[in-house]
Amino acid sequence: xxxxxxxxxxxxxRRGQERAITGNRLTSWAFAEAYGAPDAEAPEGAALRWARxxxxxxxxxxxSPGTGxxxxxxxxxxxxxxxxxxxxxxGVSGIxxxxxxxxxxxxxxxxxxxERQQFARQAFRMAGFAGNRARLIPGHxxxxxxxxxxxxxxxxxxxxxxxxxxxxxxxxxxxLRPGGLVCFAGVFAGGRTVDSGAQPTEVRKLRELLRAVRExxxxxxxxxxxxxxxxxxxxx
Numbered sequence: 520x521x522x523x524x525x526x527x528x529x530x531x532x533r534r535g536q537e538r539a540i541t542g543n544r545l546t547s548w549a550f551a552e553a554y555g556a557p558d559a560e561a562p563e564g565a566a567l568r569w570a571r572x573x574x575x576x577x578x579x580x581x582x583s584p585g586t587g588x589x590x591x592x593x594x595x596x597x598x599x600x601x602x603x604x605x606x607x608x609x610g611v612s613g614i615x616x617x618x619x620x621x622x623x624x625x626x627x628x629x630x631x632x633x634e635r636q637q638f639a640r641q642a643f644r645m646a647g648f649a650g651n652r653a654r655l656i657p658g659h660x661x662x663x664x665x666x667x668x669x670x671x672x673x674x675x676x677x678x679x680x681x682x683x684x685x686x687x688x689x690x691x692x693x694x695l696r697p698g699g700l701v702c703f704a705g706v707f708a709g710g711r712t713v714d715s716g717a718q719p720t721e722v723r724k725l726r727e728l729l730r731a732v733r734e735x736x737x738x739x740x741x742x743x744x745x746x747x748x749x750x751x752x753x754x755x
Contacts (some may be wrong), residue, residue, distance in 0.1 A: 538719040555588035566614055566646035569688030573609040581608055582678065582704055587615035590676060593751065594619030595701055600675040603694060604628040605660045606678035607685055610639030612704070613653065614646050616676065627667065629679075633657040633704070657736045664690040672696065678704040681721050684728045692737065695754045703728065703740075707748030 557564040567587075574581045582590070588613060594602060599620045604613055607630035617626055630636050636655045643653050656663050658680050664687070675691040677684065684703060691701040706725055729750065732740045738752035 528568035542655045546746075552583055552585035554585075555591070556584050562645060563614060563618060566642045567611060570608075570610045570614065570638065570642040570646060571640070574611060577609065577632075577638070578636060579594070579608045579635065580705075581611035581616070586704060586749050587612060587630060589613045589743055589745050589749055589751075590702065593618035593702065594674055597673045597698075597700055600624040601672045602626050602671040602673050602674045602676065603664070603667065603691075604676045604678070606630060606665075607636050607639045609635055610642035612676060612678060613639055614642060616649075616674075617643065617646070617648050617652055624652065627656065627672075628653060629656045629658060629660050629663045631659055633668060661686055661690070664694065665724070667694055670696050674700045674701060674702070676702045676704070681705065681708070681723055684724055685731065688728060688731060689720070692754060699754050701752050705747045706742070706750045726741055 524701055544601040557567065568643055571581055594616050599616075601624065602616055602620060604616060606625060607613060607628040613626055617624075619627065628636070628639065630639075636657060640650075640653070640655060644650070662682060671691075673692045673696060675687075675694055677687045677691065679687065688701065690704075695701060706729060708721060708725055729742070732750060732752050735752070737755050739755060740750070743749040743751060
């Protein structure tokens with residue numbers, strides 16, 4: 520606290536920031552999205568910027584900074600040693616996951632596009648992660664996941680084909696240890712979950728996913744309003 524009557528520039532800036540955070544929901548959301556972003560000049564920040572640029576080039580929509588923060592937090596809270604990622608993209612979400620995982624951990628990440636995975640591999644290296652920290656598997660998720668070990672993973676992050684979300688949920692429950700986490704990105708679908716006139720099949724699948732997770736007796740769910748919606752659940 521500042522002494523009575525003392526009104527420093529720092530104090531005024533702080534009060535202005537607090538008013539911005541509490542006074543407008545959109546401003547608060549924007550602040551939260553940028554809150555945990557790494558220093559742009561640090562290796563992790565530079566690698567994320569590079570990976571986002573590559574994502575724009577290849578037409579991939581990466582996770583938002585706020586979603587990345589949440590993934591890093593969840594991986595750290597779980598003390599994750601083994602994580603599966605469905606949808607490598609250009610490595611944006613993988614950098615966040617690796618940053619939260621234990622130093623001796625391995626990220627297994629699956630994508631149907633090998634070109635994207637080459638970008639991701641370079642991004643991981645730029646961020647300072649050793650090559651043996653990530654196992655990149657090209658292929659269709661529903662072909663690869665059945666080959667992975669039952670109960671061998673602490674967290675499964677799904678950012679692939681939304682039409683396959685229910686199948687990915689079933690595979691995730693098999694892969695997770697008790698207490699492990701499953702997360703699905705993009706469940707708001709750009710607001711289309713409440714607009715049945717836009718891409719109705721995708722919307723229906725996402726609604727079924729939301730209902731299945733909420734009603735499952737084996738899961739403890741939460742829907743986080745970060746990015747385009749992050750559905751999370753812990754396996755009981």
